[in-house]
Amino acid sequence: MKMEDMPLSGPDNTKLEALVNDIYSELVEDACLGLCFEVHRAVKQGYFFLDETDQESMKEFEIVDQPGVDIFGQVYNQWKNKECECPNCKRLIAASRFAPHLEKCLGMGRNSSRIANRRLASNNNMSKSESDQEDNDDLNDNDWSYGAEKRGEHRKSQTSPRRSKTLKHKNEFSPFQYNYNAGINYEMLGPDEVQSFLTTVSSFHGRKKSFQSQRCPQHTDEQRMAVRVFLLGPSAPVLPEADSVAVPESFDIPDGQALMSRLQWEDSPEISPSDSASSKASEEKSGSPFPIKRRTDKEPVSVSLTGTNHSDSRSLSTKKKKPKLTAPSISSIYDDLN
Amino acid sequence: MSKDYQMKAAINQKLIEMGERERLKELLRAKLVESGWKDQLKAHCKDVIREKGLEHVTVEDLVTEVTPKGRALVPDSVKKELLQRIRAFLAQHAAL
Numbered sequence: 001m002k003m004e005d006m007p008l009s010g011p012d013n014t015k016l017e018a019l020v021n022d023i024y025s026e027l028v029e030d031a032c033l034g035l036c037f038e039v040h041r042a043v044k045q046g047y048f049f050l051d052e053t054d055q056e057s058m059k060e061f062e063i064v065d066q067p068g069v070d071i072f073g074q075v076y077n078q079w080k081n082k083e084c085e086c087p088n089c090k091r092l093i094a095a096s097r098f099a100p101h102l103e104k105c106l107g108m109g110r111n112s113s114r115i116a117n118r119r120l121a122s123n124n125n126m127s128k129s130e131s132d133q134e135d136n137d138d139l140n141d142n143d144w145s146y147g148a149e150k151r152g153e154h155r156k157s158q159t160s161p162r163r164s165k166t167l168k169h170k171n172e173f174s175p176f177q178y179n180y181n182a183g184i185n186y187e188m189l190g191p192d193e194v195q196s197f198l199t200t201v202s203s204f205h206g207r208k209k210s211f212q213s214q215r216c217p218q219h220t221d222e223q224r225m226a227v228r229v230f231l232l233g234p235s236a237p238v239l240p241e242a243d244s245v246a247v248p249e250s251f252d253i254p255d256g257q258a259l260m261s262r263l264q265w266e267d268s269p270e271i272s273p274s275d276s277a278s279s280k281a282s283e284e285k286s287g288s289p290f291p292i293k294r295r296t297d298k299e300p301v302s303v304s305l306t307g308t309n310h311s312d313s314r315s316l317s318t319k320k321k322k323p324k325l326t327a328p329s330i331s332s333i334y335d336d337l338n
Numbered sequence: 339m340s341k342d343y344q345m346k347a348a349i350n351q352k353l354i355e356m357g358e359r360e361r362l363k364e365l366l367r368a369k370l371v372e373s374g375w376k377d378q379l380k381a382h383c384k385d386v387i388r389e390k391g392l393e394h395v396t397v398e399d400l401v402t403e404v405t406p407k408g409r410a411l412v413p414d415s416v417k418k419e420l421l422q423r424i425r426a427f428l429a430q431h432a433a434l
Contacts, residue, residue, distance in 0.1 A: 016432075023349075024420055028366065031370055032404060035380070035404065036397060036405075039404075043387055
């Protein structure tokens with residue numbers, strides 16, 4: 001106590017001191033009361049004597065200090081040395097590697113290259129429908145993200161094995177193995193439909209002058225000439241020019257058979273969009289693509305279609321088929337006919 | 339004397355208003371816990387409770403049993419320090 005700090009007088013001092021003591025006493029009493037309330041509450045709530053457990057429980061949860069064991073007494077790498085037998089491949093796998101192994105083994109995990117294996121399997125089996133179904137399953141299994149489903153679907157359809165196969169064959173000259181998967185099946189067309197098709201193309205050809213050539217892009221002119229020679233003989237006329245004018249309404253029909261054969265051949269105008277100057281003989285407007293627009297006599301058409309080699313007719317009819325034929329033009333031709 | 343009483347009341351009021359009372363209270367509690375006073379007293383409480391019976395203990399019982407002992411158990415250093423602080427406060431703010 002520093003008495004020199006007190007500027008107070010004697011009698012006041014005692015009073016003051018008494019006052020100070022009073023204040024101090026009050027503070028101490030407050031502290032005691034606080035403790036009492038705390039203890040009383042603990043007693044009534046039942047947690048006052050929690051720190052006094054019996055010896056048995058104390059022993060149970062004692063801190064363990066042995067080597068190879070943690071403080072609870074549990075062994076750390078208990079499962080490290082154990083091996084499990086895989087139900088799939090019957091191998092003994094270490095326990096810590098078991099789950100990832102199962103993932104790969106059963107082909108169900110995220111990184112198990114399930115798609116690749118399935119594609120291999122489907123390629124081996126050459127089964128289309130299989131791959132279609134599995135594609136859908138695979139999409140559902142992928143980690144979910146909002147836009148990925150749509151994107152994934154598009155990607156899948158673009159890279160499906162079926163599509164890639166047809167693309168592979170595209171550039172080969174195989175008149176007998178044309179693309180069967182096109183929209184219209186030319187073999188199934190009746191004579192009326194064939195006629196409408198032919199007129200379709202001719203009118204199409206007439207209307208759209210910008211449409212350079214109607215020859216299919218999958219075959220070269222040499223191929224066409226070769227086939228023409230093969231079928232028509234060495235005296236086969238050359239292919240007409242690509243941008244010949246629209247076919248006149250009425251036609252002479254000099255020789256039905258020859259014309260029909262030519263008719264079948266006709267993808268006449270050269271299809272080579274890059275080939276602007278078609279130097280092939282520009283003759284034969286009459287012999288141009290589809291000489292017969294409105295045939296009264298439909299017999300030869302069907303006969304010639306079916307009479308010749310089936311493979312040839314198929315190839316011819318498919319050759320005629322232009323990928324650029326559109327549905328609207330066809331329907332318009334039907335209107336014309338009607 | 340009423341004058342003293344008045345003075346006391348005034349000083350108390352001042353203590354509270356300035357927040358000094360709270361500060362002193364916290365200081366005292368911290369010091370008591372630090373010195374082990376609280377644990378001592380708690381042990382004494384346990385004895386009282388066991389004596390009276392767990393179910394029938396009341397606050398009044400505890401208070402009457404515990405407070406005198408508590409007062410007595412306060413360490414001297416703590417007591418001195420607190421008295422010092424109170425005196426200082428009075429010296430600063432008391433209008434004598």
